[in-house]
Amino acid sequence: MTAITRDEVAHLARLSRLALDESELDTLAAQLGDILTAVAKVQEVAKGDIPPSSHALPLTNVYRPDEVGPGLTHEQAMAAAPAVEDQRFRVPRILGEDE
Amino acid sequence: MVSDIVGMTAARLGEAIREGQVSAEETATAYLDRIEAVDGRIGAYLHVDRETVLEQARAVDARRAAGEELGPLAGVPVAHKDVFTTKDMPTTSASRILEGWRPPYDATVTARLREAGLVILGKTNMDEFAMGSSTENSAYKVTRNPWDTDRVPGGSSGGSSAAVAAFEAPLATGTDTGGSIRQPAAVCGLVGAKPTYGGSSRYGVIAFASSLDTPGPFARNVLDAALLHEAFSGHDPRDSTSIDAPVPQVVEAARRGDVEGLRVGVVKELDGDGFQAGVRQRFHETLELLESLGAKVVELSCPSFDAALSAYYLIAPSECSSNLARFDAMRYGLRVGDDGTRSAEEVMSLTRAQGFGPEVKRRIMLGTYALSSGYYDAYYGSAQQVRTLIKRDFDAAFENVDVLVSPTTPTTAFSIGERADDPMAMYLADLCTIPSNMAGNASLSVPCGLAPEDGLPVGFQIMAPALADDRTYRVAAAVESALTERDGDLLSRNPYAVTG
Numbered sequence: 001m002t003a004i005t006r007d008e009v010a011h012l013a014r015l016s017r018l019a020l021d022e023s024e025l026d027t028l029a030a031q032l033g034d035i036l037t038a039v040a041k042v043q044e045v046a047k048g049d050i051p052p053s054s055h056a057l058p059l060t061n062v063y064r065p066d067e068v069g070p071g072l073t074h075e076q077a078m079a080a081a082p083a084v085e086d087q088r089f090r091v092p093r094i095l096g097e098d099e
Numbered sequence: 100m101v102s103d104i105v106g107m108t109a110a111r112l113g114e115a116i117r118e119g120q121v122s123a124e125e126t127a128t129a130y131l132d133r134i135e136a137v138d139g140r141i142g143a144y145l146h147v148d149r150e151t152v153l154e155q156a157r158a159v160d161a162r163r164a165a166g167e168e169l170g171p172l173a174g175v176p177v178a179h180k181d182v183f184t185t186k187d188m189p190t191t192s193a194s195r196i197l198e199g200w201r202p203p204y205d206a207t208v209t210a211r212l213r214e215a216g217l218v219i220l221g222k223t224n225m226d227e228f229a230m231g232s233s234t235e236n237s238a239y240k241v242t243r244n245p246w247d248t249d250r251v252p253g254g255s256s257g258g259s260s261a262a263v264a265a266f267e268a269p270l271a272t273g274t275d276t277g278g279s280i281r282q283p284a285a286v287c288g289l290v291g292a293k294p295t296y297g298g299s300s301r302y303g304v305i306a307f308a309s310s311l312d313t314p315g316p317f318a319r320n321v322l323d324a325a326l327l328h329e330a331f332s333g334h335d336p337r338d339s340t341s342i343d344a345p346v347p348q349v350v351e352a353a354r355r356g357d358v359e360g361l362r363v364g365v366v367k368e369l370d371g372d373g374f375q376a377g378v379r380q381r382f383h384e385t386l387e388l389l390e391s392l393g394a395k396v397v398e399l400s401c402p403s404f405d406a407a408l409s410a411y412y413l414i415a416p417s418e419c420s421s422n423l424a425r426f427d428a429m430r431y432g433l434r435v436g437d438d439g440t441r442s443a444e445e446v447m448s449l450t451r452a453q454g455f456g457p458e459v460k461r462r463i464m465l466g467t468y469a470l471s472s473g474y475y476d477a478y479y480g481s482a483q484q485v486r487t488l489i490k491r492d493f494d495a496a497f498e499n500v501d502v503l504v505s506p507t508t509p510t511t512a513f514s515i516g517e518r519a520d521d522p523m524a525m526y527l528a529d530l531c532t533i534p535s536n537m538a539g540n541a542s543l544s545v546p547c548g549l550a551p552e553d554g555l556p557v558g559f560q561i562m563a564p565a566l567a568d569d570r571t572y573r574v575a576a577a578v579e580s581a582l583t584e585r586d587g588d589l590l591s592r593n594p595y596a597v598t599g
Contacts, residue, residue: 004468009464012464012467012468012471013464014448015467015471016420016451016460016463016464016467017424017427017444017447017448017451018448018451018452018455018460018463018464019445019448019449019451019452020452020460021452024457024460028460028461028464031461031522032461032464032465032468034522034523035412035461035465035522035523036465036468036478038409038412038523039408039409039410039412039413039478039482040409041405041406041409042406042409042410042413042478042481042482042484042485043477043481044406045403045405045406045481045484045485045488046480046481046482046484046485046488050484050487050488051484051487052480052483052484052486052487053483053484053486053487053490054310054483054486055310055340055539056296056297056310056311056490056537056538056539056540056565057296057297057340057342057539057565059297059339059340062339062340064336072203072204076203077203079201079203080200080201080202080203080430080431080432081429081430081431082428082429082431082432082433082434082437083434083437089429089430091429091443092437092439092441092442092443092445092446093442093443094442094443
């Protein structure tokens with residue numbers, strides 16, 4: 001049984017940039033514990049010097065010709081932005097008050 | 100005439116349009132009327148705009164009038180999963196975080212549907228970001244299985260499977276990451292194929308797990324599925340994992356459909372006690388049928404498949420936690436709480452908490468855990484090693500047999516709500532389909548009858564080596580024609596069937 005504490009869940013939520021509420025933290029602590037217990041089976045099977053596979057295909061460094069093709073206009077690229085100022089994405093403050 | 104059009108196969112409809120017996124506009128109108136009549140009860144579509152559909156159809160009619168030679172599916176309507184970007188229609192991946200988003204570009208699959216003259220009827224419902232096996236994780240609506248509207252249509256491409264099974268489209272697109280085409284096809288009595296990974300382009304597919312995501316077709320019969328498969332597959336320089344090789348001859352294989360001398364391997368690990376009795380019964384009857392058609396059926400073992408589900412539920416969430424980091428509330432999509440007092444990080448966290456549903460949050464958290472230092476080797480690393488073992492099992496099996504087979508799903512369609520609160524029970528729906536995603540080989544589900552205990556469709560899964568997609572169609576066509584000869588048309592027993 002893999003137990004996940006509520007504090008660990010809160011830490012994961014911060015890393016995941018998810019502002020979860022109290023009840024979500026409780027629910028997820030229980031569910032993540034159950035799921036991790038179930039999937040821990042991989043540790044019994046994966047032993048020794050088996051190389052890992054990150055992919056189905058043996059492809060490396062795929063290039064296409066370095067040719068200029070049609071792209072989006074400035075307006076098209078900005079069209080779905082939640083906030084725009086002077087043809088740029090306007091974002092909330094990134095630095096703290098003191099920086 | 101409307102029921103004639105809606106009841107036709109895609110292949111026949113394409114022929115009728117080419118020969119001028121019916122126009123693309125009449126065809127589109129017939130399907131739009133059908134959607135209007137039944138989609139209130141099924142809930143397959145998230146977005147349908149009559150005028151956009153008719154414009155596409157009129158363009159096909161104009162091409163024909165100008166003497167242009169049309170392809171086999173020109174003017175044939177198709178339902179398009181909402182995971183593919185479309186310039187002229189909203190694209191949400193069934194998530195609140197993308198509500199109302201209009202992408203500035205078409206996915207390669209979308210562009211190829213248009214080039215082939217297919218008429219996109221609308222965008223279909225799905226589990227949010229393709230995470231789920233019942234379409235209940237959609238942020239927008241419930242989709243019902245036309246065979247029994249108290250049951251799920253499967254998932255994640257459940258809107259697409261329901262649309263085709265309810266005759267609201269002759270064809271549909273889907274994406275398959277762990278079974279999201281084959282499982283909904285199986286529980287809705289349809290043909291659904293997961294092409295070889297890299298055989299169909301991921302460009303413009305909203306990413307879930309990039310090393311697994313594979314676009315593929317849904318249809319009511321094997322030949323129609325092959326025609327759609329061929330229409331949108333093939334190399335795409337915009338997708339770095341796209342395979343630069345010719346598309347396997349799936350249409351020819353679907354027309355041929357003989358299995359004389361073919362070696363068929365039954366995977367011991369993908370059958371047994373946990374499976375519904377009626378599913379096993381129909382599966383084993385189909386094996387006998389294949390033998391009677393001249394195939395050599397042998398049982399074999401792929402021991403690492405027992406750990407495939409576990410490895411998948413580490414690898415897919417890990418990739419999803421990374422892919423979904425792009426939803427940061429800055430460049431497109433939802434932004435919540437930007438009132439001038441909150442920092443970018445706070446706005447991001449609030450937006451993601453409100454914009455993502457419970458299953459998506461669960462998978463992001465699980466993936467973040469599996470990738471974090473201290474746990475990486477034990478979880479993600481071990482899962483990647485299991486992935487190697489799965490590939491080795493497939494390679495060894497394909498030295499002795501031409502195709503591998505199993506039931507597509509352990510049970511028929513389950514009830515709406517039955518597994519919604521139990522993530523592990525939901526994940527089991529993908530037990531038989533996941534190995535082919537992990538190894539990237541071709542795999543297809545074809546109907547093999549109705550389970551005696553509930554009268555619901557059972558799927559027969561056929562797996563072939565990478566780039567041997569044609570073999571899956573060949574076997575499926577043999578099963579389809581022998582079963583139709585024995586039992587009659589299976590789909591006509593579905594209460595939403597329209598017979599032409």
